[in-house]
Amino acid sequence: MQTFFLGLAGLDEDTGLEWRAALRGQGWQIDFFKTAQEILQAASRSSGGLVLADASCFSPEGPDGLRKVLCAHPKVSVIIVGSQDKLSNQQIAEYLEAGADDFISRNIDHRILVAKLKAHLRRILPSLASLLEVLSSPKGSIRIDGATRTVLIKDPNGRSTQVDNFTPTELSLLKFLLERCGIAVERRMILEHIWREDATQVNLETVDKHVESIRKKLGPFGKNIRTVYGV
């Protein structure tokens, strides 16, 4: 049984294909639906889902139609797609109040579309979002795949390097540091965040050892993790 689905519903063919290509580029599998009924059928087979649905899917009832879908399947998150020359601000507000989690324009830039969806997944499904996470650093991008414990580094020139065999602790630590890029963090803070209730039983030097291991595994990119003193 599929546990979570990502879908596009009711979009015209060109938009649907463009968006599917953009989202597949992130490693996401996308389903297509034509109607609200098809969304309901997918929802009944799943534990939850996220659908980008054209407002026409809920015609003629509009926001009430959306409300019915969400009442039947509260684990489904719906983002309404439309154009602002066809939907008034009042109608957009009505869809949001009926339970839509966002409204986006049909001509949204693909980069914003991906960024918005990731932000949304961070909220509704943090475990899934962390598996698919791409973290950016000023000198390129790092994709951390929590499932395979792989780090894919892409430099600003587009060249990619894959680094395998990070331990779960090293991945957590790397992610922690990337989320605080440019900020000095004390070893004690790292200890408390990564080791949590076990922090009192772990030496501070353990943090140094893990950081050193991460640096070695990152190769030339390892020097981007700097140790600063006296801050």
Place this chain on the structure above:
Amino acid sequence: MTRILIAEDDVVFRNLTIDILTSAGYEALAEENGLLAWERLQEEGADMAVLDINMPEMDGIELLKNIRTDERFKDMPVLLLTIKALVEDQVSGYETGADDYLVKPFDKDVFLARLKVLERRILESQE
């Protein structure tokens, strides 16, 4: 009553936002720059934040980074309000941890509806 931190350096826009929020039943905690907003958040806390990006002392992105890296506030919903409509700015805002992004000028009803969406998320996270 949901308490919303507002960080906005434009006094006219700040007062307009305060009026919109208080009329809608929210408690508005407003500051004129990111640094004052950060200090107030640490002193008084808040349930959500509405941040302008271009502000003196500490801009909205820096303030957002502080929020997202502080255990006390890292899950707080944040909406960015700005005149910056460039794709790169919006992507950067989301990647830094914003939950939503509205380009000024915006419709009052849509703004309030988006805040309600963020409020729903607070309720869902508490379930």
